[in-house]
Amino acid sequence: MTSDARNPRACILGTGRALPAAPENAAPADAPLDGAATEASAGNERRRAAPGEKTSDLATRAARAALDAAGLGPRDLEMIILATSSGDAPMPATAVYVQQKLGAELIPSFDLSASLTGLLYGLAVANQFVAAGTLRHVLVIGADLLSRRVDPRDRAAAALFGDGAGAVVVGPAAGDGRGILSVSLRADGKKADVLQVPGGGSAEPLTQERLADRRHTLRVNQPELRQATEERLGGQALAALAAAGLAPADLDWVIPHRADAHITALLAERLGCPKQRVIGALDGGSAAGASAGSVAIALDEALRDGRIQPGHRVLLCALGGGLTWGSAVVRM
Numbered sequence: 001m002t003s004d005a006r007n008p009r010a011c012i013l014g015t016g017r018a019l020p021a022a023p024e025n026a027a028p029a030d031a032p033l034d035g036a037a038t039e040a041s042a043g044n045e046r047r048r049a050a051p052g053e054k055t056s057d058l059a060t061r062a063a064r065a066a067l068d069a070a071g072l073g074p075r076d077l078e079m080i081i082l083a084t085s086s087g088d089a090p091m092p093a094t095a096v097y098v099q100q101k102l103g104a105e106l107i108p109s110f111d112l113s114a115s116l117t118g119l120l121y122g123l124a125v126a127n128q129f130v131a132a133g134t135l136r137h138v139l140v141i142g143a144d145l146l147s148r149r150v151d152p153r154d155r156a157a158a159a160l161f162g163d164g165a166g167a168v169v170v171g172p173a174a175g176d177g178r179g180i181l182s183v184s185l186r187a188d189g190k191k192a193d194v195l196q197v198p199g200g201g202s203a204e205p206l207t208q209e210r211l212a213d214r215r216h217t218l219r220v221n222q223p224e225l226r227q228a229t230e231e232r233l234g235g236q237a238l239a240a241l242a243a244a245g246l247a248p249a250d251l252d253w254v255i256p257h258r259a260d261a262h263i264t265a266l267l268a269e270r271l272g273c274p275k276q277r278v279i280g281a282l283d284g285g286s287a288a289g290a291s292a293g294s295v296a297i298a299l300d301e302a303l304r305d306g307r308i309q310p311g312h313r314v315l316l317c318a319l320g321g322g323l324t325w326g327s328a329v330v331r332m
Contacts, residue, residue: 007175007177008131008173008177008178008179008180008181008331009130009131009132009133009172009173009179010126010127010130010131010170010171010172010173010179010180011170011171011172011173011174011178011179011180011330011331012168012169012170012179012180012330012332013069013070013071013072013137013169013170013171014066014067014068014069014070014071014072014168014169015065015066015069015166015167015168015169015296015299015300015303016061016062016063016064016065016066016067016068016069016166016167016300017062017065017164017165017166017167017293017296017297017300017301018057018058018059018060018061018062018065018143018164018165018166019047019058019163019164019165019290019297020047020048020049020050020053020058020163020164021050047162047163047164047290048147048162048163049145049147049148049163053145054088054097054145055084055086055087055088055094055143055144055145055165056087056088056094056097056098056101056143057101058143058145058163058164058165058293059082059084059094059098059141059143059165059167060097060098060101060102061165062141062143062165062166062167062293062296062300063080063098063102063139063141063167064102065167065300066139066167066168066169066300067102067139067169069169070137070169070171072137072169072171074102074103074104074105075103075104075105076136076137077102077104077105077107077137077138077139077169078107078108078135078136078137078138079107079108079109079126079129079135079138079139080095080098080099080102080104080107080108080109080110080138080139080141081095081110081112081122081125081126081138081139081140081141082094082095082098082109082110082111082112082122082141082142082143083111083112083113083114083118083119083121083122083140083141083142083143083292084111084112084113084118084142084143084144084291084292085113085115085118085144085146085149085197085291085292085321086144086145086146086148086149086291087111090200093109093110093111094111094143095109095110095111095141096109098141112125114187114292114320114322114324115195115291115292115320115321115322115324116257116291116292116294116318116319116320116321116324117185117257117292117318117319117320117322117324117325117326118142118291118292118320119140119142119166119168119292119293119294119295119296119316119318120183120185120295120316120317120318120326120327120328121185121324121326122140122141122142123140123168123170123180123183123316123328124183124185124326124328125138125140126138126140126170127170127180127183130170130171130172131180136171136172137169137170137171138169138170138171139167139168139169139170140167140168140169140170140296141165141166141167141293141296142165142166142167142290142291142292142293142294142295142296143164143165143166143290143292143293144161144163144164144165144290144291144292144293145163146161146162146163146218146289146290146291147161147162147163149161149197149216149217149218150217150218151214151217151218153214154217154218154220156220156222157218157220157222160220160222160258160289161218161289161290161291162289162290163290164289164290164293164294164297165290165293165296165297166290166293166294166295166296166297166298166299166300167296167300168296168299177311177331178310178311178331178332179330179331180328180329180330181243181244181245181246181313181329181330181331182240182241182243182244182328182329183240183326183327183328184236184239184240184243184326184327184328185324185325185326186232186236186324186325186326187322187323187324187325188322188323189322191224191228191322191323192321192322192323193219193221194220194221194224194225194228194321194323195218195219195220195221195225195320195321195322195323196218196219196321197216197217197218197219198215198219199211199213199215199216200215200216225319228319228323228325229263229319230266232319232323232325233256233263233266233267233317233318233319233325233327234266234267234270234271235270236317236325236326236327237254237267237270237271237315237317237327238270238271239327240315240317240326240327240328240329241315241327241329243329244329246313246329248271248272248273249272249273250313251271251273251277251313251314251315251329252277252308252312252313252314253277253278253279253302253307253308253312253313253314253315254267254268254271254273254277254278254279254314254315254317255278255279255295255298255299255302255314255315255316255317256278256295256317256318257291257294257295257317257318257319257320258289258294263278264278267317271315279298279299279301279302279307291320292320294318295316295317295318299314299316303332308332309332310332311331311332312331312332313329313330313331313332314329314330314331314332315327315328315329316328316329316330
């Protein structure tokens with residue numbers, strides 16, 4: 001079986017999300033922020049997981065909600081893909097804990113690391129398996145607890161990242177034109193240091209000195225990250241639209257990994273669509289700082305509150321560490 005934009009073979013059958021119960025302010029009141037951090041924190045709260053709450057806990061909750069929405073159970077699944085940069089432990093993959101907590105069969109379950117673009121990378125993998133007829137139902141989850149990777153002294157980074165999980169169930173399309181129309185992905189390893197956790201791997205095993213230097217926490221070059229977002233996100237969105245045989249005017253909604261006022265205006269201008277069609281952080285409940293979970297969280301929120309209706313064409317896009325970036329066009 002093959003898939004094309006006019007006759008998609010795979011579609012999103014259901015979505016779900018899970019957020020920590022209590023939102024917290026992005027930074028202490030006595031910590032004035034500037035630039036992107038001020039914009040991100042204005043009128044927006046980042047949710048922090050409770051003590052003892054793990055990435056697999058949020059991922060499992062989001063997965064259950066997505067399965068319920070799809071009218072399926074855990075034993076209907078044939079693969080679990082978990083996109084995360086903050087798993088429960090370095091080894092094993094956090095996806096196996098989700099498999100265990102869901103009560104799924106002994107199916108392939110693995111983690112995928114592509115930072116904020118992880119959900120889209122996972123969606124691309126699931127789309128290939130389902131479109132080829134190899135698998136019938138694949139669960140894709142984006143989940144992160146980046147509040148535990150942020151240096152608490154780095155208030156600007158704390159303003160940008162929070163905790164949350166979003167999930168989608170990918171299955172066969174019904175032949176009515178709805179489904180995954182295109183996925184377009186890119187990466188640039190030359191920019192790997194723009195968003196990274198340098199310590200804790202084989203390059204920098206943790207030592208007392210590196211722990212003291214906070215090398216195990218998130219490092220963000222915010223000016224370069226913002227510049228990359230401005231340069232790459234809109235262009236990749238247009239590439240995904242072209243692959244789907246669509247023009248920007250054909251879109252009903254745009255969901256980026258974060259949608260502060262600047263990014264909203266930039267995407268709307270590049271795509272020639274109203275800013276009101278860009279869904280994200282400023283909508284309130286969406287956890288735009290939840291890294292790999294952000295896009296799926298916003299998608300689920302908009303589906304459940306009725307903004308996204310059956311047949312709507314939705315553009316999903318994200319850029320994160322790697323650098324990685326990508327877009328997907330889906331007809332819901």
